[in-house]
Amino acid sequence: MSMNNTTPPGGPMSGLVASAVEYMMDASQRSVLFLDVLRQRGDQYREHVAQTAPHVLQYAAELIIDGRNLDEPVNYALVRIIPPKDVEIDLNRRPFIVVDPRAGHGPGIGGFKADSEIGVAMKAGHSCYFIGFLPEPMPGQTIERIARAEAAFIEKVISRHPEADGKPCVIGNCQAGWAIMILASLRPELFGPVIVAGAPLAYWAGVHGKYPMRYSGGLLGGSWLTALTSDLGAGKFDGAWLVQNFESQNPSNTLWTKQYNVYSKVDTEADRYLEFERWWGGHVNLNAEEIQFIVDELFVGNNLAAGKIEMSDGQKVDLRNIRSPIVVFCSEGDNVTPPQQALDWILDCYADVDEIRAYGQTIVYTVHKSIGHLGIFVSGGVAKKEHAEFSSNIDLIDVLPPGLYEATFEAKDEETASSDLVVGQWVMRCEARTLDDIRAMGGNSPEDERRFAAAKRVSEINLAAYQKYLQPWIKRMVKPQVAETMRNLHPLRLQYEAFSSRNPFMAMVKSLAEQVSEDRKQASTDNPFLAFQEQISKQIVNALDGWRDSQEALSEATFLAVYGSPALQAAVGIDPQSVPSRRREMSAAHREMLQKRIAELKSRIGDGGVREAAIRGLLYVGSARGTADERSLEALRNVRRKDTGTRLTLAEFKMLVREQFFMLLLDQEGALAAIPKLLPDNASERHAAFTAIREVLSASAAISGEVARRLKRIAELFGVDPNEISDKVSNVAPFDPKAKAS
Template sequence: MPTPNTAVAADSAGLAPGRLAFRYWLDALWRATAAADSLRERAANMSAHEAAGMPPLLHFESEPVADGRDLDPPSNYRLLRVTRCGTDALEKHVRKGAAPVIVVDPRAGHGPGIGGFKRDSEVGMALLEGHPVYFVVFDPEPVEGQTMGAVVQTLAAFIDVVAKRHRGKAPIVYGNCQGGWAITLALSHCEHRAALAVLNGSPLSYWAGERGINPMRLLGGFTGGVWPAHWMSDLGNGRFDGAWLVQNFEALRPEGVFRKYDTLFAQPEAERDRFLEFERWWNGFYQLAGDEMLAIAGELFVGNRLEDGEVVVDGHCRADLKRIGAPLVIFSSYGDNITPPHQALGWLKEVFATTEDLVAAGQRVVYLLHKQVGHLGIFVSAGVARREHRAILHHAGTIQDLAPGLYEMVLDDAATGDGATAARFEPRRLEDLPFDANPAGFDKVQALSEAAERAYAQWVSPWVRMAVTPESARLMRELHPMRVSRQIWSEKATPALAWLPWTQQWLDQWGAHDPDRTANPWYQLERVGADACAQAWESWRTSRDLWAEVVFQQLYAR
């Protein structure tokens, strides 16, 4: 009598239609079980990570150098020195006397580690290029009364600390997203210096963007400005939950969320490890101080005050982008719908009226554009790390030696002998940059935001704070949809899920797993349906974003 294993082991081409259907449904049951077990393990990893205090998710070993809690004003940032890269031993490439590299990760809802998440990362490439590497991390909770200014001053202090450790040699400072504009603030006030500042996917012109493609910049117009952030901070007992920011990212491109889970279901044996590795970082939700969040939203994203030199960092020193002494490398991508090139580069024409003004200021700005990589890919893609990031670091000396002006860094396809991509620096003119930093309507949103925030702060906020307790704030965080949607897959929330590993093992024994499923026409039909669903999500999102632009224009830009 044939066993279930032999019943599904024949080649698909030789099976009758009924047997093909049976084989597909049996494999689909195995895939559904394997995907569900991955979600169960994700929930377990999330709980374990939280129980451990959510430490930085670095692939590299490190040692502490400085703690922002010891500074005045204090912050929850810490400076680490990378000491070892596991069995790869990339630290053996470090050259004596090479400029140190400081990598600053974004603090935008997630925890630190994305710049050193794997061997082929910004940290890994810096080690391969011979640089001693430092990494800036932050704790899950801010210190009491932490402000945006405290964070900026901490980063400035860390730059000075690293320089002193290397006999005054100015470091190369690498900033990812929020980390990029934070180090820009640190370098543009009170004359702090770096050898080179690399801004990866970092917004500095917060109103800029392309119609129908970058809708997040419109959000303030539909929420009334920054007062919702104030409200959520009050409900959080003075803390703003980073899970709200992560939820905004997922809502920005729902077809990407669908694709993530569909890919896991389609090929769980190939995707499980990659899925779980990334989700360890994606679901580590950190907190921001309420005052800090209000300053970020009000001064930068809604107020757009940075390019006008109106941001006061420490009570007396303004962040003037003209005072940045370090050469700048701006890396952005047209595939990035969170920080498009418009927001990364648009500020240049606002700060420097002409190319001649840029030259007269003695500034060197190099920009590098990618055609398609998304926002996270700028930081986590191994291919981008090996090509773009290694090239930036490899040619850092050349960039520092450029004459003042604007340049585009163009990478060649051929690689040099040491593995870094060859590059040339082509002069450009500010006047030719096609990015408008101040489109119509956003000034009205800023005025509305300021009025609504004053009203909320005076008439509503005191009553909300009186009603909130530490316990209610904790419960609100636990019940956030981003956490509930993950933890519902834990064995504590759903005890029956504890049977998933046993069920998958039993299905394996019965030969339910079909490694040749791609040849099955039923599986091919499933993939056609999945593609149609993803396209439907994308079409809905495109329509939503276009309508948002139309409504915004009617409300504010007429």
């Protein structure tokens, strides 16, 4: 007689009772272990904030400059990241500098694990530096003073790498993105490529029905509340309020999912949770002058893209002054900095791609489909893909001809052409785009622009009234000791303190957790009560998400109705019938300089030799594809190794590419007709140059269609038999990842 193993003695009801007992034991043990995780989080928080320079960098670091010792002291510092023993650094490659955001949290998130911005840059052979900050600002510290300090930091990095093949690549995460963009516009000579990740640059931009954080300033009546909060902090703004703003954007995660994920997987998720919470709970302070600048000039004023920010010396911040390539990394899943806020500054600054080129700028953007705001610079998967490709192909980005491009990534497999020329697991290519591609993502209507302009004016009126009638009284009433007490009582800080070991109850929790760990009994994965638990969790998440959606819809409707009122707009000086345009015209001085440069380039079309002819021919043929591929750059490196002539530096090669590109742009037929005059009489040299062009072109794709037609024309100009053209090249040299590009 056999017994059915799936039906215990006593029937189904007995099995259900057994499952219930098993689940209750598991749930009670998980509850104890979860409380102990909260205790560890609280103790970790107390230890972290007690440090002089708290951070979450995984890597050892060497202090290079302490900003507190500068003539204008700031609480920022420059450190060199000491590479792990298994990482080889090439001192001839440009250094990377990662700047973390001071947006309420402490520093280090750009390098708090191996798969991070710092980690992948070092794996690509680059020296890495990090600009971080202390929890307390220095007296009198302003955003402008920080910019001057960061300029001194970058100058120091440049001086430490005199043999590097380019100026430092600077990465700015979130709010550090707009900070380095401001500095790059003021001191363009200091920068190599600039990478801004999840950085808001056009604060009013967005689309209806999605991510309404941009309405917050108007709904709160403007920046007077920022001034009030700073005054209640005795001249300091508590960064915990910024963190709370982030958390309010996703209540289901803040109030439930983050904690439930640990509770439901407490045996495996505790370490990851504690690692992240060490950064998330490390709140820092800002001076009142700093946060007021940020809110007035950026969040509410939206003055960065408009070129209306002015330094104390009268110098205006103009993003069109940046001369280095700008890489913008954003995501459709980012509810803090949606793609419109990351990219629409381009629409404010330029009429079309030709105007981008007229300023000599190269802009590359990439839009992730789903990753959230923090994931842009925290996710290991993003670090191993996008950030790793940026690091490995930074020279490709640096030598791109001026224009607008989108970076795309294709997984490498056995069918990938010239796979030996691909670094890593992805093929990166930069595809030419127009401003219409950015407009297609959606944006503001003229009516929306009037609404935000009205909100800006209301903010200015309210702030002026507060400063005149209330601020003097509050400043006299609030003393530093009172402000410190209020900071310590902030709800976000209390949640850490309440569950730390300072709470006598948590000592009992620790003891119980030790006993549970010794006799842990997990429920089986097919326990029906676990499935019921998951279903309840999903219902809670759906309810909180529904509440969030309704609140967001209400806030948007309120903003649109209030600030769309013609009466309100007229009352604050906004013409309700106007068609506002934020795009700036090119200045007369720049137009005059441009005309001189055009005349100079046209006069030099016939100057040069075989190198100029080869680059000109390569650009002419390659432009038919509208893309630049990392395999083409590697093929170009291989050609360079065979070159017995004088080696060009990366900067010299970049200048050569730009000049030949503009010559083709200004007078394509004249530039092509001049090629035979640039070539030597020696047939073998001409043939070698043409073969190099063909090798580079064939590295990324088969030569066909318009590309083949153009290549045939170049062959005739080089005096090479067109019948020798082939879409397959077999003599490409082996790939050397440490070779310099030129």
